Amino acid sequence: MAYGYFNSMRTGPGHRDEVVAILLEGVDGLRAAGCRLYAVGVAEDDPDLIRVSEIWDSKEHHDRSLQLPETKAAIARAMPLLTGEFASQEMTVVGGLGV
Amino acid sequence: MAYGYFNSMRTGPGHRDEVVAILLEGVDGLRAAGCRLYAVGVAEDDPDLIRVSEIWDSKEHHDRSLQLPETKAAIARAMPLLTGEFASQEMTVVGGLGV
Numbered sequence: 001m002a003y004g005y006f007n008s009m010r011t012g013p014g015h016r017d018e019v020v021a022i023l024l025e026g027v028d029g030l031r032a033a034g035c036r037l038y039a040v041g042v043a044e045d046d047p048d049l050i051r052v053s054e055i056w057d058s059k060e061h062h063d064r065s066l067q068l069p070e071t072k073a074a075i076a077r078a079m080p081l082l083t084g085e086f087a088s089q090e091m092t093v094v095g096g097l098g099v
Numbered sequence: 100m101a102y103g104y105f106n107s108m109r110t111g112p113g114h115r116d117e118v119v120a121i122l123l124e125g126v127d128g129l130r131a132a133g134c135r136l137y138a139v140g141v142a143e144d145d146p147d148l149i150r151v152s153e154i155w156d157s158k159e160h161h162d163r164s165l166q167l168p169e170t171k172a173a174i175a176r177a178m179p180l181l182t183g184e185f186a187s188q189e190m191t192v193v194g195g196l197g198v
Contacts, residue, residue, distance in 0.1 A: 004140045004152050006105040008188070020193055027196040037136060037197035039154055041103045041190025051190040053103050053152050055138055055197070089107070091140025091150040094119055097126040098136040098154070098197075 002036065002099055003059040007088035008051045015081040016048055022078045023052065026070050033068060034061030036099065048083075055099055059090070101135065101198055102158040106187035107150045114180040115147055121177045122151065125169050132167060133160030135198065147182075154198055158189070 011019050023040050030038050034057035043049040056062040065071055093099050110118050122139050129137050133156035142148040155161040164170055192198050 002138075004138055004150065006150075006152060006188070024194045027194075030196050035196055037138075037154070037195070039101070039103055039136075039190075039192050039195040039198045041192045043190055051103065051105075051188060052195075053105060053154070053190070055136070055152070089105070089150060091138075091142055091152070093138050093140045095123045095126075096136070096138040096151075097129050097134055099138045 001058065002093035003056045003062055004091040004093050005054040005056065005062055005088060006051070006090075007054075007086065008049055010083045010085040011048045011050060011081055012083060013048055016042065016050060019050055019078050019081050022074050022081075023050070026074050029068070029070055030065065033065040034058065035065065055093065059092075100157065101192035102155045102161055103190040103192050104153040104155065104161055104187060105150070105189075106153075106185065107148055109182045109184040110147045110149060110180055111182055112147055115141065115149060118149055118177050118180050121173050121180075122149070125173050128167070128169055129164065132164040133157065134164065154192065158191075 037055035136154035
Protein backbone atom coordinates (compact mmCIF):
# COMPACT_ATOMS: atom_id res chain seq x y z
CA MET A 1 0.00 0.00 0.00
CA ALA A 2 1.12 3.54 -0.56
CA TYR A 3 3.09 5.12 2.23
CA GLY A 4 2.78 8.67 3.52
CA TYR A 5 5.66 10.37 5.30
CA PHE A 6 5.43 13.89 6.69
CA ASN A 7 8.55 15.35 8.18
CA SER A 8 10.06 18.62 9.31
CA MET A 9 13.63 19.83 9.81
CA ARG A 10 15.02 22.92 11.43
CA THR A 11 17.78 24.86 9.70
CA GLY A 12 20.37 27.12 11.20
CA PRO A 13 19.25 30.78 11.08
CA GLY A 14 19.18 32.06 7.50
CA HIS A 15 19.87 28.67 5.86
CA ARG A 16 16.32 27.64 5.03
CA ASP A 17 16.33 28.61 1.37
CA GLU A 18 19.69 26.93 0.76
CA VAL A 19 18.31 23.66 2.16
CA VAL A 20 15.06 24.03 0.19
CA ALA A 21 17.16 24.39 -2.99
CA ILE A 22 19.13 21.22 -2.17
CA LEU A 23 15.90 19.29 -1.54
CA LEU A 24 14.32 20.50 -4.79
CA GLU A 25 17.38 19.76 -6.91
CA GLY A 26 16.93 16.01 -6.64
CA VAL A 27 13.17 15.63 -6.95
CA ASP A 28 13.04 14.58 -10.60
CA GLY A 29 14.93 11.38 -9.82
CA LEU A 30 12.52 10.42 -7.05
CA ARG A 31 9.65 9.45 -9.36
CA ALA A 32 11.71 6.57 -10.77
CA ALA A 33 12.38 5.48 -7.17
CA GLY A 34 8.63 5.13 -6.48
CA CYS A 35 7.83 8.58 -5.15
CA ARG A 36 4.38 9.98 -6.03
CA LEU A 37 4.56 13.22 -4.07
CA TYR A 38 7.46 15.15 -2.62
CA ALA A 39 6.11 18.53 -1.55
CA VAL A 40 8.60 20.88 0.07
CA GLY A 41 7.10 23.66 2.13
CA VAL A 42 7.92 26.41 4.59
CA ALA A 43 6.09 27.55 7.69
CA GLU A 44 4.73 31.07 7.59
CA ASP A 45 5.26 31.46 11.34
CA ASP A 46 8.76 29.97 11.60
CA PRO A 47 11.55 31.18 9.27
CA ASP A 48 13.91 28.27 9.99
CA LEU A 49 11.49 25.37 9.55
CA ILE A 50 11.10 23.20 6.43
CA ARG A 51 8.32 20.64 6.05
CA VAL A 52 8.18 17.89 3.46
CA SER A 53 5.08 15.85 2.63
CA GLU A 54 5.85 12.62 0.81
CA ILE A 55 3.80 9.83 -0.72
CA TRP A 56 5.61 6.69 -1.90
CA ASP A 57 4.52 3.46 -3.58
CA SER A 58 5.48 1.72 -0.29
CA LYS A 59 7.56 2.22 2.83
CA GLU A 60 10.20 -0.02 1.26
CA HIS A 61 10.44 2.31 -1.76
CA HIS A 62 10.90 5.25 0.59
CA ASP A 63 13.54 3.49 2.71
CA ARG A 64 15.45 2.27 -0.37
CA SER A 65 15.55 5.79 -1.79
CA LEU A 66 17.65 6.86 1.16
CA GLN A 67 20.43 4.65 -0.23
CA LEU A 68 20.48 6.36 -3.63
CA PRO A 69 23.83 8.11 -4.28
CA GLU A 70 22.12 11.40 -5.14
CA THR A 71 19.99 11.23 -1.98
CA LYS A 72 23.04 10.52 0.17
CA ALA A 73 24.89 13.40 -1.49
CA ALA A 74 22.00 15.82 -0.89
CA ILE A 75 21.75 14.78 2.77
CA ALA A 76 25.51 15.29 3.20
CA ARG A 77 25.27 18.80 1.71
CA ALA A 78 22.24 19.74 3.81
CA MET A 79 23.37 18.35 7.18
CA PRO A 80 25.81 21.17 8.08
CA LEU A 81 22.97 23.67 7.48
CA LEU A 82 20.56 21.88 9.84
CA THR A 83 20.32 21.96 13.64
CA GLY A 84 19.56 18.24 13.94
CA GLU A 85 15.99 18.85 15.07
CA PHE A 86 13.80 16.51 13.01
CA ALA A 87 10.21 15.31 13.44
CA SER A 88 8.22 12.90 11.32
CA GLN A 89 4.91 11.10 11.09
CA GLU A 90 4.14 8.18 8.81
CA MET A 91 1.00 6.47 7.60
CA THR A 92 -0.25 3.66 5.44
CA VAL A 93 -2.44 5.28 2.81
CA VAL A 94 -5.88 3.67 2.58
CA GLY A 95 -7.34 5.91 -0.10
CA GLY A 96 -8.17 9.44 -1.13
CA LEU A 97 -7.76 11.96 -3.96
CA GLY A 98 -4.53 12.02 -5.90
CA VAL A 99 -3.04 8.86 -4.42
CA MET B 100 1.01 29.30 -3.59
CA ALA B 101 -0.10 25.76 -2.91
CA TYR B 102 -0.89 24.93 0.67
CA GLY B 103 -0.02 21.74 2.54
CA TYR B 104 -2.03 20.60 5.53
CA PHE B 105 -1.17 17.46 7.48
CA ASN B 106 -3.50 16.49 10.27
CA SER B 107 -4.39 13.64 12.55
CA MET B 108 -7.49 12.69 14.50
CA ARG B 109 -8.11 10.09 17.16
CA THR B 110 -11.21 7.94 17.00
CA GLY B 111 -13.00 6.18 19.77
CA PRO B 112 -11.85 2.54 20.07
CA GLY B 113 -12.99 0.51 17.05
CA HIS B 114 -14.35 3.46 15.07
CA ARG B 115 -11.37 4.14 12.84
CA ASP B 116 -12.62 2.38 9.73
CA GLU B 117 -16.04 4.02 9.98
CA VAL B 118 -14.40 7.46 10.04
CA VAL B 119 -12.04 6.53 7.19
CA ALA B 120 -15.10 5.55 5.13
CA ILE B 121 -16.79 8.90 5.86
CA LEU B 122 -13.62 10.81 4.86
CA LEU B 123 -13.23 8.84 1.63
CA GLU B 124 -16.88 9.23 0.60
CA GLY B 125 -16.51 12.91 -0.13
CA VAL B 126 -13.12 13.06 -1.83
CA ASP B 127 -14.34 13.26 -5.41
CA GLY B 128 -15.95 16.63 -4.77
CA LEU B 129 -12.76 18.10 -3.30
CA ARG B 130 -10.93 18.43 -6.64
CA ALA B 131 -13.46 21.00 -7.82
CA ALA B 132 -12.86 22.88 -4.54
CA GLY B 133 -9.13 23.22 -5.30
CA CYS B 134 -7.79 20.11 -3.63
CA ARG B 135 -4.82 18.42 -5.33
CA LEU B 136 -4.16 15.71 -2.75
CA TYR B 137 -6.29 14.26 0.02
CA ALA B 138 -4.51 11.14 1.25
CA VAL B 139 -6.17 9.31 4.12
CA GLY B 140 -3.93 6.99 6.08
CA VAL B 141 -3.70 4.90 9.21
CA ALA B 142 -0.85 4.42 11.66
CA GLU B 143 0.52 0.90 11.86
CA ASP B 144 1.36 1.38 15.55
CA ASP B 145 -1.89 3.04 16.68
CA PRO B 146 -5.27 1.43 15.80
CA ASP B 147 -7.34 4.52 16.63
CA LEU B 148 -5.35 7.16 14.74
CA ILE B 149 -6.18 8.56 11.30
CA ARG B 150 -3.81 10.87 9.40
CA VAL B 151 -4.71 12.97 6.39
CA SER B 152 -2.18 14.63 4.10
CA GLU B 153 -3.68 17.41 2.01
CA ILE B 154 -2.41 19.71 -0.73
CA TRP B 155 -4.65 22.60 -1.86
CA ASP B 156 -4.34 25.32 -4.47
CA SER B 157 -4.15 27.79 -1.55
CA LYS B 158 -5.00 28.08 2.15
CA GLU B 159 -8.10 30.02 1.14
CA HIS B 160 -9.28 27.08 -1.00
CA HIS B 161 -8.79 24.77 1.97
CA ASP B 162 -10.57 27.05 4.42
CA ARG B 163 -13.48 27.65 2.01
CA SER B 164 -13.94 23.89 1.54
CA LEU B 165 -14.84 23.59 5.22
CA GLN B 166 -18.01 25.57 4.42
CA LEU B 167 -19.17 23.13 1.71
CA PRO B 168 -22.46 21.41 2.69
CA GLU B 169 -21.03 17.95 2.04
CA THR B 170 -17.95 18.73 4.14
CA LYS B 171 -20.08 20.01 7.00
CA ALA B 172 -22.27 16.90 6.76
CA ALA B 173 -19.24 14.58 6.84
CA ILE B 174 -17.77 16.39 9.87
CA ALA B 175 -21.12 16.14 11.68
CA ARG B 176 -21.27 12.38 11.02
CA ALA B 177 -17.65 11.82 12.06
CA MET B 178 -17.58 13.96 15.23
CA PRO B 179 -19.44 11.49 17.52
CA LEU B 180 -16.89 8.82 16.53
CA LEU B 181 -13.88 11.00 17.43
CA THR B 182 -12.31 11.73 20.82
CA GLY B 183 -11.66 15.39 20.02
CA GLU B 184 -7.89 14.91 19.92
CA PHE B 185 -6.66 16.65 16.77
CA ALA B 186 -3.21 17.78 15.62
CA SER B 187 -2.19 19.57 12.46
CA GLN B 188 0.74 21.15 10.69
CA GLU B 189 0.57 23.45 7.69
CA MET B 190 3.01 24.71 5.12
CA THR B 191 3.29 26.93 2.09
CA VAL B 192 4.48 24.67 -0.71
CA VAL B 193 7.56 26.05 -2.48
CA GLY B 194 8.08 23.21 -4.92
CA GLY B 195 8.63 19.50 -5.39
CA LEU B 196 7.37 16.46 -7.24
CA GLY B 197 3.65 16.08 -7.87
CA VAL B 198 2.64 19.56 -6.71
